[in-house]
Amino acid sequence: MKAIVRPTSSLKGEIQALSSKNYTTRYMLAAALAEGESTVRFPARSEDSDAMRRCIRDLGAELREEGETMTIVGFGRHPKPVKELDVGNAGAVLRFLMSVAAFCPEVTFVNKYPQSLGKRPHQDLIDALQQMNVRVTHNDGKLPITIYGGSPKGGRIEVSGSVSSQYLSSLLFMTPLLDEDSEITVLHDLKSKIIVGQTLEVLEQAGIRIEASDDLMHYRVPGRQRYRPQEYVVQGDYPGSAAILAAAAVTESDVVVHRLSEFSRQGERAVVDVLRAMNVPLTHANGDVHVKGNGKLKAVEFDGDQFTDAVLAMVAAAVFAEGTSRFYNVENLRYKECDRITDFLNELRKAGADVEERQSEIIVHGRPEGVEGGVEIDAHFDHRVIMALTVVGLRSHKGLTIRDAHHVAKSYPQYFDHLRSLGAQVDWADD
Template identity: 50%
Template sequence: MSDRLSPSLPSTVMVSPSNLLPSQPEIPSSKYYTLRYALAAALAPGESRIILPAHSDDSDALFRGCRALGAELRWEDEQERVLLIRGTGRPYQPAPVTINVGNAGAVARLLIGLGALLPEVTIVTDHPQSLGKRPNRELLEALITLGVQCEGSGLEGCLPITLRGSAIHGGRVTVSGARSSQFLSALLFLAPLLPDGLEIDVVDGLKSQPLVRTTIEVLQEAGIQIEYDTSLLYFRIAAGQHYQPREFQIPGDYPSAAALLAAYAASTDPTSQLTLSRLRPGDEVGEYLFATFQRMGADIQRTGDTIVLRGGRRLHGFEIDGDPITDCIPVVVAAACFAEGESRIYNVESLHYKESDRINDLCAELRKAGCTLEPGQDTIIIHGRPEGIEGGVTVDGHNDHRLLMALAIAGLRSQRGLTLTGAEHIAKSYPHFFEELRRCGGNIRSLTTKEARPS
């Protein structure tokens, strides 16, 4: 199986004011579940089937990583809707190996954890100004405690990172959860394969707890037993466990759905209606996201795995803890820019450490477009403009797919449109986002280099 080629995407797009149409788009599969199920399959002896895996730059990066760990991957069908993974039971590569994780932070952290089982592995990125600046110090400190030799870049353990794990052992380890839950998820995937098992104490609190519960769910489905307290601050994983080959069905992706839901929630046209299917009910991120749109006054309903949102409703200000839906926050902020009154989103400090600074960078670009926001260390305050914004400027996506989605929503409600640069980075999670928004009635066109050049 070779790397899937991403579609050729424009680097600059123009998003003009639009009335959205009734639409039933097919949203991407969940990135969260694709990454975790594929990794579990790569660690299981025998063949697993991944049904409807996500197609994105991030999933491609993980598939490269799975092959580097010794797994074999191939598509069962020409449509690439079923991925077959023959796992190794334990990562194995006798010679030093290098893995390019692209701009995929979660993939990097998960592979840093499991790469510690190899004699020598180097994790690199070809996005030094984005993922190359994200810290991994807390995870490396935990691995050093377990006997792994770790060489990172700078004091914060940035990529590239080289690991030598010939002396790795289990025992008890402490890891901080203050900046990212991905450090903990990496240790949880590693733990069953350690000779002495592992006990994990989480200190400094834990961000993005729903994603840790997703990790636990996937590990348990793959046959791994985990003891943990309800606060998710202590874990015990016994040694001698083995991942089991399974068939895994990937649900729809809530952060991708959030972008389309936010666009329709901000729409002023009462005939606009969005219907999204394959969104697993009971999902912690999904339920909190659904409640957030309700809180802002959107007309949103759920029946089973289908969500319907009708536009043209007057949105109003709201206040939420943003940590449970951290990857959805940029598009929620964009919708709040067109609500009546003030909105406040707090407990989002971790957004500073994503592909971009999703607080300061997002607010700066939306301000250029005419929105009114107050960025803080842990908060974003939005003063809504129900009448819309002026637009007519160029805004930059900061190499961040989530910012691009948010800026596109703002462009739809602008008077003069917005020009988005760096649009090709949408491929990280949702390569067809602009195309899908166009099918929903969005007035979106790709610009040539000459057209995009400032006059």
């Protein structure tokens, strides 16, 4: 489906932030790894979280949902020996479950999205699992991947963190269940340390003990632990809300987004700081972010590794800022559903934006007068690209048509509905 985004001068209203995808998938996994019944309140509804629902059921978890409450009876360290798992296009779900699959005799992760998840690398996690008595066959580090497990071993484990922190998070979820103690050393660099902090937060809530060094590069994980059945409450999602806030920032607006805790550990909470630095009039109190946008922004410089999943939305806002903005330390954006630097910037140029790329930087020469638009552009099957391009379309002179925009459902199925409720002019059309 195509999204036809028409110029929209004003946004007004209030919405509830969707629930956090990152916390939902982690809570669901922690519940599945417990023996007993856990509840997850306000779970996210998206293609990614649905992939986790589907896969933990296939692995033997019992899952029921009623209203805003999910109940999960977990399988502990004894998942059902399934032959195949379909994670859809959910990279984090794949990586988390690759380690869990090591408790099964043989599991193949199939490749349903060869042009997206099928291109993403997983070699660093494969290398770590092979240190743990787990045999893995794969397509040059990519899907399809088959895990031959059954008796994974703890001990000294090394894993690279230079491409993604998800490899480390995967090991942190699995190693507490091993018979042996484990020592995990992160090699090279560790991207998205704040997201690792979310993993450690969830593990602590689940009763798991892990000793982490201050720089998050070394871990001691006692074995023979058990996940505690628990009640979890999912907080509002900053990565998805970032695009709504950016849309409010670049238009004349009076928009409130609820359920965004000012004390959240989500790194993307930094979008509030970025928008403030852009001179966007906003307040943040009692879980509400209130933007009274006037469309007048100034350029900024920020370390994007601190808020990876909101960088594209902030780049979209910077397209209309006075001056040159720079988002650095963002190379990991290249290894997402698409190359979120090259692919995204190519589409921005088609819309009329003045942008440059370096290997780990995005540079935006702002155009406060707006961009021309009036073209059809490619979403590259990427939900974050879709949301960010929509922001640009709203402020363009002639609007934008975004191909494959239905893939926004990967993380934020209600995105266009929420924008329309605020007054955005967006329609659907068949491809």
